[in-house]
Amino acid sequence: MSMTLPREPSSFNPKQDSSLTEGGEGKYKSVRELFGTDEDVYIMDAKNTGNIGRFLNHSCSPNIFVQNVFVDTHDLRFPWVAFFTLSYVRAGTELTWNYNYDIGSVPGKELSCYCGSSECKGRLL
Numbered sequence: 820m821s822m823t824l825p826r827e828p829s830s831f832n833p834k835q836d837s838s839l840t841e842g843g844e845g846k847y848k849s850v851r852e853l854f855g856t857d858e859d860v861y862i863m864d865a866k867n868t869g870n871i872g873r874f875l876n877h878s879c880s881p882n883i884f885v886q887n888v889f890v891d892t893h894d895l896r897f898p899w900v901a902f903f904t905l906s907y908v909r910a911g912t913e914l915t916w917n918y919n920y921d922i923g924s925v926p927g928k929e930l931s932c933y934c935g936s937s938e939c940k941g942r943l944l
């Protein structure tokens with residue numbers, strides 16, 4: 820018999836988590852500053868921890884796509900972020916998705932794309 824523990828939305832305040840700060844200085848840069856103070860946003864940041872999905876690379880010709888799925892609540896703020904294949908994928912093939920970042924949207928940040936696709940746009944950011 821398998822038991823499934825209830826999955827609760829968690830709250831997280833980076834300013835209260837001492838593992839993310841060192842000597843009062845922020846150890847990791849928060850992306851919260853990219854949003855306005857009046858914007859009520861939830862950010863899923865897998866930089867330091869997360870499941871295997873955080874290792875999926877971007878490709879300009881991806882073989883999977885991402886979709887929000889509502890499993891344990893219909894609260895739009897707490898979807899499961901699910902990946903589905905776009906077509907048959909042979910075992911051993913790297914799974915990649917299109918990050919769909921807006922190139923030039925993060926001031927001072929440029930990221931070249933190395934997906935290797937013939938349709939590569941050359942940049943992630």
Ligand SMILES: C[S@@+](CC[C@H](N)C(=O)[O-])C[C@H]1O[C@@H](n2cnc3c(N)ncnc32)[C@H](O)[C@@H]1O
Pocket residue numbers: 872873874875876877878931932933934943
């Ligand atoms: C979600 S992580 C993917 C896993 C990461 N490659 C790793 O080894 O931990 C996203 C980061 O991987 C890198 N990355 C993913 N796809 C890329 C691509 N097509 N070209 C260049 N860098 C990529 C970028 O540094 C990006 O910020």
